[in-house]
Amino acid sequence: xxxxxxxxxxxxxxxxxxxxxxxxxxxxxxxxxxxxxxxxxxxxxxxxxxxxxxxxxxxxxxxxxxxxxxxxxxxxxxxxxxxxxxxxxxxxxxxxxxxxxxxxxxxxxxxxxxxxxxxxxxxxxxxxxxxxxxxxxxxxxxxxxxxxxxxxxxxxxxxxxxxxxxxxxxxxxxxxxxxxxxxxxxxxxxxxxxxxxxxxxxxxxxxx
Numbered sequence: 001x002x003x004x005x006x007x008x009x010x011x012x013x014x015x016x017x018x019x020x021x022x023x024x025x026x027x028x029x030x031x032x033x034x035x036x037x038x039x040x041x042x043x044x045x046x047x048x049x050x051x052x053x054x055x056x057x058x059x060x061x062x063x064x065x066x067x068x069x070x071x072x073x074x075x076x077x078x079x080x081x082x083x084x085x086x087x088x089x090x091x092x093x094x095x096x097x098x099x100x101x102x103x104x105x106x107x108x109x110x111x112x113x114x115x116x117x118x119x120x121x122x123x124x125x126x127x128x129x130x131x132x133x134x135x136x137x138x139x140x141x142x143x144x145x146x147x148x149x150x151x152x153x154x155x156x157x158x159x160x161x162x163x164x165x166x167x168x169x170x171x172x173x174x175x176x177x178x179x180x181x182x183x184x185x186x187x188x189x190x191x192x193x194x195x196x197x198x199x200x201x202x203x204x205x206x207x208x
Contacts, residue, residue, distance in 0.1 A: 044177030047147030051136035054121035068199045069104040069173040075111035076123040090128035110152035
């Protein structure tokens, strides 16, 4: 084998190896990777919990079926993550324009001991009017978190008060209640809004 043939063969082998590694990354760690089954939220139709919204109405996962949905867990005493995320969500909803009418947007408290219906009503009033505030008992809150695969934890402060650690991602579901995607905390607006629009488009296809 002459030198030119050897170089050609080596280049081809390197290209095949690089392509194989890229495909492996895409399927395992990259955008083509499947969502870990254990971490995927259940379909809304399989969740079982009951809460009260900011207007005093009884609500649950079935309330969300029929429209695309955006769900976020947090609490009203949250110092930064919750108000920041709800402000971000408000901006995303503004970007949707008239399409916002096709979205359910729900903020579920993980601190029902302090976040009463009245407290939730006041809190969500500071953000986009589409955002609903849901609160429930400790037991129903735990059931909701299990369904969404969200986590939260009560943490004591030095001043004998407490705060709550919780999942900071926003969950997206289509109109049939199937989990579609998440939006991470501080995810740039130019990435978040297209994710929402894709869920809305998927919803239109399912209902047409």
